Amino acid sequence: xxxxxxxxxxxxxxxxxxxxxxxxxxxxxxxxxxxxxxxxxxxxxxxxxxxxxxxxxxxxxxxxxxxxxxxxxxxxxxxxxxxxxxxxxxxxxxxxxxxxxxxxxxxxxxxxxxxxxxxxxxxxxxxxxxxxxxxxxxxxxxxxxxxxxxxxxxxxxxxxxxxxxxxxxxxxxxxxxxxxxxxxxxxxxxxxxxxxxxxxxxxxxxxxxxxxxxxxxxxxxxxxxxxxxxxxxxxxxxxxxxxxxxxxxxxxxxxxxxxxxxxxxxxxxxxxxxxxxxxxxxxxxxxxxxxxxxxxxxxxxxxxxxxxxxxxxxxxxxxxxxxxxxxxxxxxxxxxxxxxxxxxxxxxxxxxxxxxxxxxxxxxxxxxxxxxxxxxxxxxxxxxxxxxxxxx
Numbered sequence: 001x002x003x004x005x006x007x008x009x010x011x012x013x014x015x016x017x018x019x020x021x022x023x024x025x026x027x028x029x030x031x032x033x034x035x036x037x038x039x040x041x042x043x044x045x046x047x048x049x050x051x052x053x054x055x056x057x058x059x060x061x062x063x064x065x066x067x068x069x070x071x072x073x074x075x076x077x078x079x080x081x082x083x084x085x086x087x088x089x090x091x092x093x094x095x096x097x098x099x100x101x102x103x104x105x106x107x108x109x110x111x112x113x114x115x116x117x118x119x120x121x122x123x124x125x126x127x128x129x130x131x132x133x134x135x136x137x138x139x140x141x142x143x144x145x146x147x148x149x150x151x152x153x154x155x156x157x158x159x160x161x162x163x164x165x166x167x168x169x170x171x172x173x174x175x176x177x178x179x180x181x182x183x184x185x186x187x188x189x190x191x192x193x194x195x196x197x198x199x200x201x202x203x204x205x206x207x208x209x210x211x212x213x214x215x216x217x218x219x220x221x222x223x224x225x226x227x228x229x230x231x232x233x234x235x236x237x238x239x240x241x242x243x244x245x246x247x248x249x250x251x252x253x254x255x256x257x258x259x260x261x262x263x264x265x266x267x268x269x270x271x272x273x274x275x276x277x278x279x280x281x282x283x284x285x286x287x288x289x290x291x292x293x294x295x296x297x298x299x300x301x302x303x304x305x306x307x308x309x310x311x312x313x314x315x316x317x318x319x320x321x322x323x324x325x326x327x328x329x330x331x332x333x334x335x336x337x338x339x340x341x342x343x344x345x346x347x348x349x350x351x352x353x354x355x356x357x358x359x360x361x362x363x364x365x366x367x368x369x370x371x372x373x374x375x376x377x378x379x380x381x382x383x384x385x386x387x388x389x390x391x392x
Contacts, residue, residue, distance in 0.1 A: 001049075001056055001057070001058045001059070002058075002059045002061070002103075002105055003058055003059065003060050003061075005060075005061040005062065005063040005066040005067070005105065005106070005107070045059055045060050045061065045062060045101050045102055045103040046058075046059060046101050046103075046138065046139070047059075047060060057139065059103050059105065059135075060103070061103045061104060061105035061106075062088075062102050062103060062104060064084075064088055065085055065088060065102065065104045065120070066104050066105060066106055068081045068084060068085055068116065068120065069081070069104060069106065069112040069113060069116050069117045069120060070106045070110040070111070070112050070113070078113075078115045078116045078118070078119035078120075079119060081116045081119060081120060082116075082119040082120050082122070082123040083123070085120045085123060085124065086123050086124070086127055089102065089124065089127065089129065089130045090127075090129055093129040093130065101133070101138040102130075103135075103138075104117075104120075156205075158205040158206075158208060159205070160199065160200065160204075160211065160215075164199070164212070164215045165200075167215065167219050168196050168199065168200070168215060168218065168219065171196065171218070171219045171222040171223055172192060172193070172196045172222065173313075174222070174223065174226050174313075175188070175189065175192045175222050175225060175226055176189060176192075177226075177309045177311055177313035177314075177315055178225070178226040178229075178309070178315050179192075180309040180310050180311065181229070181258050181259055181260045181309045181310075181315050182228075182254060182256050182257070182258045183256040183257050183258070184256055188225065192222055192225065195218050195221060195222060196218060196222065198214065198218065199211055199214045199215045199218060226315070228252065228253045228254040228258075229250070229251070229252055229253075229254070229258060229260065229281070229307060229315055229316040230250070230251045230253070230316050230317060231248065231249070231250055231251075231262075231305055231306075231307055231316055231317070231318070231319045232248070232249040232250070232251055232286070233319050233321075234246075234248060234249075234305075234319070234321050235321065236321055236322045236323070236324070237303075237321060237322070237323040237324070238323075238324050238326070239271065239293060239295050239323055239324065239325045239326065239327070240326050240327065241295065241327060242294065242295050242296075242327045243292070243293065243294055243295070244292075244293045244295070245290050245291065245292055245293060246264070246290075246291050246293055246323075247288055247289070247290050247291075248262060248264070248288070248289050248291060248305060249286050249287065249288050249289070250262060250279055250281060250286070250287050250289060250307060250316075251285075251286045251287075252281035252282065252283060252284065252285055252286075252287070253284065254283055254284075255283050255284065256283055257280070257281060257282055257283055258281040259278050259279070259280055259281065260278065260279055260281065260307050260308065260309060260315055260316075261276070261277075261278045261279065261307070261308050261309075262276055262279055262289050262291065262305065262306075262307055263305070263306045263307075263308055264276075264291045264303060264304075264305050265303065265304045265305075265306065266301045266302075266303045266304075266323070267301055267302045267303070267304070268299055268301040269296065270295065270296050270297040270298070270299035270301060270325055271293060271294070271295055271296070271299070271301050271303070271323055271325050272293075272294050272296065273291055273292065273293055273294070274291070274292040274294070276289060276290075276291055276292075293323075295325045295326075295327040296327070297325070297327070298325060298326050298327070299325050300322060300323070300324050300325070301322070301323050301325060302320055302321075302322055302323075303320065303321055303322070303323050304318055304319075304320050305318060305319050305320070305321070306318045
């Protein structure tokens with residue numbers, strides 16, 4: 001008895017109700033599945049069920065694989081369906097309780113696609129963890145079919161080495177980060193994708209040596225397309241105040257504008273920086289960026305400067321410089337100047353209070369009081385006058 005297809009993790013197939021007991025089966029004449037002996041996620045298609053007249057063998061087709069060959073209207077290509085089938089069978093092969101058979105059986109109203117079915121059968125025949133068999137042989141073998149121990153990996157010598165694929169992926173990721181900060185990034189990425197996909201074509205399997213050279217050339221060309229932004233190296237810095245600034249210069253040698261963020265990262269907590277806004281970089285220009293600094297203690301710290309995109313990945317070669325931080329110099333100088341000013345103020349007040357009339361100053365005051373109140377005529381002698389007129 002072949003039941004309608006069902007998903008592998010379905011508790012009961014259509015037409016089979018495992019919630020009924022034997023007495024209820026006898027009363028209704030229905031079909032009851034034996035209690036599952038393996039876990040709920042089993043892909044076992046060959047099952048023994050009880051009926052009113054005894055036990056019979058029931059075949060439950062795999063719903064996923066059956067849907068792949070009867071997909072109407074067609075939404076995938078035969079190659080995609082074959083890869084999906086291999087992926088599902090690989091998961092089945094990893095189950096703790098290996099099923100004896102996985103059945104593909106469309107219903108009477110469904111017609112399988114011949115091209116898709118041929119692609120799936122061809123892929124299964126080449127897979128080391130599955131084999132194609134007939135329904136009769138599956139029924140004869142039953143659950144006694146011994147499980148095989150397939151190889152964990154299967155590598156073809158004509159395949160592209162994983163290291164080469166990683167190089168292409170890393171080059172594309174660097175190009176994607178660079179495209180996020182420059183104008184016209186979408187057009188750049190279209191060219192990069194075309195270049196990176198070329199060595200992945202299966203047509204290169206017949207020419208592995210030429211393919212290796214193509215991978216090196218593509219990685220070099222993609223890396224060259226991520227150049228053009230740079231940070232101008234700066235000299236070491238002395239920080240003698242608790243707050244200050246450092247001026248850095250970013251150069252854009254491209255013929256398009258760019259927009260990136262400058263990140264200044266001290267290696268020690270004695271010096272911290274504030275986040276600066278994204279920097280607008282016109283084509284063929286140098287842009288000065290002022291980064292606020294805040295010193296907390298005396299130290300010598302290495303400061304790393306990076307130019308990053310929105311995802312936080314570098315779009316230019318980082319630079320480093322050393323900062324000698326001495327914020328206590330400012331504090332000590334301020335205290336010394338304040339003390340000197342206070343001493344000068346105190347001395348000035350004391351001098352003013354203690355200053356008095358000296359004998360010489362008093363004598364000069366008496367002499368000035370007896371002096372005539374009028375001055376003689378320049379170049380002559382004053383006319384004699386009496387004392388009363390002279391005092392007026």
